[in-house]
Amino acid sequence: MRQPPENYIAKEAVKVWRITALIPTVILWIVLIVLTFLAGKFSIPVWVVLVAWAVMAVDTYVTGFLIPAIKWRRWRYQVFEQEIDIQHGILIIKRTLVPMIRVQHVDTKQGPLLKRFKLATVTISTAATTHEIPALLEEEASALRDKISQLARVDEDDV
Amino acid sequence: MMSEAKRMHPAATIFNFIAMIKDVLIPAVIGSFALIRNIDAPSWVWALVILGLLLAIIGFSFLSWYRFTYRIEGEELRIESGIFIRKKRYISKNRIQSIDLTAGVIHRIFRLVKVEVQTAGSDNAAEAGLKAVSRKEGELLREALKRAKAEATAETEESSGVEEPKMVAQRTIGVKRLLLAATTSGGIGVFLSLFAVVGSQINQIIPDGFFTNVYNWAIHLSIVLLLVFILLVCVVVWLMAVAGTLLRYSFFSIRKYEKELFITRGLLEKKQVTVPLNRIQGIRIQENIFRQPLGYAAVYVEVAGGALDKNDDFSIALFPLLKRTEIQSFVQEYLPGIQIEDRWGLLPTRSARRFVLRSTIPVVVIAAPLLYFFPSYSWMALIVIAAAAVLGYLRFRDAGFILTEKQLSFRSRMLSRETIVVDRKRIQSLSTSNHWFQRRKSLQTVYFSIASHSGVGKSFLVKDMENKDAEAIRDWYSFHSQ
Numbered sequence: 001m002r003q004p005p006e007n008y009i010a011k012e013a014v015k016v017w018r019i020t021a022l023i024p025t026v027i028l029w030i031v032l033i034v035l036t037f038l039a040g041k042f043s044i045p046v047w048v049v050l051v052a053w054a055v056m057a058v059d060t061y062v063t064g065f066l067i068p069a070i071k072w073r074r075w076r077y078q079v080f081e082q083e084i085d086i087q088h089g090i091l092i093i094k095r096t097l098v099p100m101i102r103v104q105h106v107d108t109k110q111g112p113l114l115k116r117f118k119l120a121t122v123t124i125s126t127a128a129t130t131h132e133i134p135a136l137l138e139e140e141a142s143a144l145r146d147k148i149s150q151l152a153r154v155d156e157d158d159v
Numbered sequence: 160m161m162s163e164a165k166r167m168h169p170a171a172t173i174f175n176f177i178a179m180i181k182d183v184l185i186p187a188v189i190g191s192f193a194l195i196r197n198i199d200a201p202s203w204v205w206a207l208v209i210l211g212l213l214l215a216i217i218g219f220s221f222l223s224w225y226r227f228t229y230r231i232e233g234e235e236l237r238i239e240s241g242i243f244i245r246k247k248r249y250i251s252k253n254r255i256q257s258i259d260l261t262a263g264v265i266h267r268i269f270r271l272v273k274v275e276v277q278t279a280g281s282d283n284a285a286e287a288g289l290k291a292v293s294r295k296e297g298e299l300l301r302e303a304l305k306r307a308k309a310e311a312t313a314e315t316e317e318s319s320g321v322e323e324p325k326m327v328a329q330r331t332i333g334v335k336r337l338l339l340a341a342t343t344s345g346g347i348g349v350f351l352s353l354f355a356v357v358g359s360q361i362n363q364i365i366p367d368g369f370f371t372n373v374y375n376w377a378i379h380l381s382i383v384l385l386l387v388f389i390l391l392v393c394v395v396v397w398l399m400a401v402a403g404t405l406l407r408y409s410f411f412s413i414r415k416y417e418k419e420l421f422i423t424r425g426l427l428e429k430k431q432v433t434v435p436l437n438r439i440q441g442i443r444i445q446e447n448i449f450r451q452p453l454g455y456a457a458v459y460v461e462v463a464g465g466a467l468d469k470n471d472d473f474s475i476a477l478f479p480l481l482k483r484t485e486i487q488s489f490v491q492e493y494l495p496g497i498q499i500e501d502r503w504g505l506l507p508t509r510s511a512r513r514f515v516l517r518s519t520i521p522v523v524v525i526a527a528p529l530l531y532f533f534p535s536y537s538w539m540a541l542i543v544i545a546a547a548a549v550l551g552y553l554r555f556r557d558a559g560f561i562l563t564e565k566q567l568s569f570r571s572r573m574l575s576r577e578t579i580v581v582d583r584k585r586i587q588s589l590s591t592s593n594h595w596f597q598r599r600k601s602l603q604t605v606y607f608s609i610a611s612h613s614g615v616g617k618s619f620l621v622k623d624m625e626n627k628d629a630e631a632i633r634d635w636y637s638f639h640s641q
Contacts, residue, residue: 081638082639083637083638091595092593093598094591095592095633096589096590098587098588099588099636101584102586127587127616128587128588128611129616
């Protein structure tokens with residue numbers, strides 16, 4: 001296997017992913033705690049409650065901590081003069097090449113959570129596909145956007 | 160030129176009327192069916208209501224015809240329409256990708272055509288559609304809208320521009336070929352899904368006891384009768400598919416001009432499609448399960464830009480049926496830029512198991528509970544599982560790729576065997592992927608995407624390729640490794 005791309009995305013991405021993943025988990029925890037208190041009333045056996053707690057604990061660890069960490073480690077990108085090389089994926093590792101001459105436009109975008117952590121996502125669109133480099137530091141993202149859009153401005157080959 | 164505003168042919172009122180019945184009245188009636196059934200009113204009230212509605216719809220149809228005007232002014236096609244909300248749409252000539260003329264049954268009674276103007280925009284429907292203009296007017300319009308383009312290019316190239324483009328090649332479909340195409344079309348799936356849709360609508364109308372009655376009746380039939388019945392349904396569906404293909408591809412002809420392909424087809428609805436050569440992204444050869452053993456295939460082109468032919472999944476039939484041996488010379492003649500090769504790089508034998516498992520496991524998962532609860536029918540389930548395994552093996556055997564200096568071809572099978580051939584510069588992006596099981600066996604999946612309609616794109620993939628083949632394709636595509 002060849003060398004993976006060189007650049008990592010911002011370390012804070014892990015926090016953002018963790019928060020996004022934990023919001024539904026927190027809701028489930030609240031439901032679970034309420035149910036635990038009510039377990040006696042509905043004559044739910046104790047082992048069911050225990051299993052539910054165990055499942056939730058594992059789920060919280062996996063979705064909230066393990067997955068964001070692995071995802072971050074896998075997320076790489078590198079911008080060359082003539083193409084962009086992206087790698088990501090947890091179970092399935094996917095590597096994508098986007099030639100500069102195929103790039104139609106580049107955007108940066110930012111949701112409330114990304115904004116809170118001063119991060120932004122770079123979106124690269126071709127005539128067929130859209131590719132994202134998630135969660136770069138704001139200034140890094142806009143520098144990358146400018147760089148790609150400048151490199152993409154080579155002779156227009158017909159689509 | 161044509162700077163005064165014009166209206167369509169008055170017969171457009173009829174098309175508006177039909178469209179309104181279809182889009183407004185029928186859904187409304189179906190939607191409020193339960194409500195209507197519960198209203199107790201004498202029949203003359205109903206007659207009045209229906210008459211009133213019809214009059215209103217006719218009025219609106221007429222008004223929307225009256226308010227719809229078009230004109231060519233300067234370099235633009237200008238369309239103004241709308242009864243309450245006035246809409247103006249201006250389309251610049253050099254944004255126009257294609258102009259299609261279609262004539263349906265009603266059109267042909269009045270000697271009319273429908274004009275659809277397509278741009279590269281992200282609108283699925285035609286950007287501008289004139290529902291009905293006289294055939295002559297339609298052709299004039301097409302010429303007027305196209306001419307600007309010819310002039311614009313004439314400046315850069317030295318040709319004199321406006322004269323008739325030269326026809327380079329032509330081919331029409333023969334009766335024998337057409338019949339063969341119709342009988343092997345395999346459009347059965349389309350009709351089955353049509354049945355499903357109609358069935359779900361009918362559900363609300365037929366009485367409650369009906370299905371239980373039918374079910375009881377069917378249960379009491381012997382299995383032989385049931386099979387005969389199923390066979391009969393299949394034959395009827397097949398005949399409908401045959402009719403569908405005949406309607407679609409009768410009088411098929413393809414003509415090649417210097418810069419475009421011109422395709423006409425259709426029995427009741429005559430369709431003319433112009434395909435600019437420089438918008439062609441790749442060609443796709445489809446051999447369905449009925450045609451493959453006979454050595455026949457259909458050839459399509461993948462075209463970027465507007466919605467040209469919805470039924471073809473946005474690819475256009477270059478020719479509905481060709482002998483496999485004819486394809487190479489056909490493509491050579493009509494699309495000389497593309498080479499059809501036949502030196503397939505195949506997958507390593509260790510991929511076979513993965514292909515077979517992939518197609519068998521879902522069937523087993525579905526069949527297992529059935530086997531458990533109805534053990535007497537296990538032979539049926541086993542046949543289905545065996546069929547899935549065979550299909551999986553075929554998918555393995557047919558998957559492959561060809562890499563030449565400028566071109567990449569992928570071949571794969573779902574049910575039909577599909578071959579896609581594209582130029583390197585048409586590939587918008589290329590990916591390789593692998594997961595744990597694949598990594599363990601040094602296999603990778605390779606995808607590429609090409610531009611298709613409305614900026615969405617289409618991707619093609621071959622699963623479980625040898626690591627080094629996948630890397631070779633990646634290297635071939637990469638600018639960096641050169």
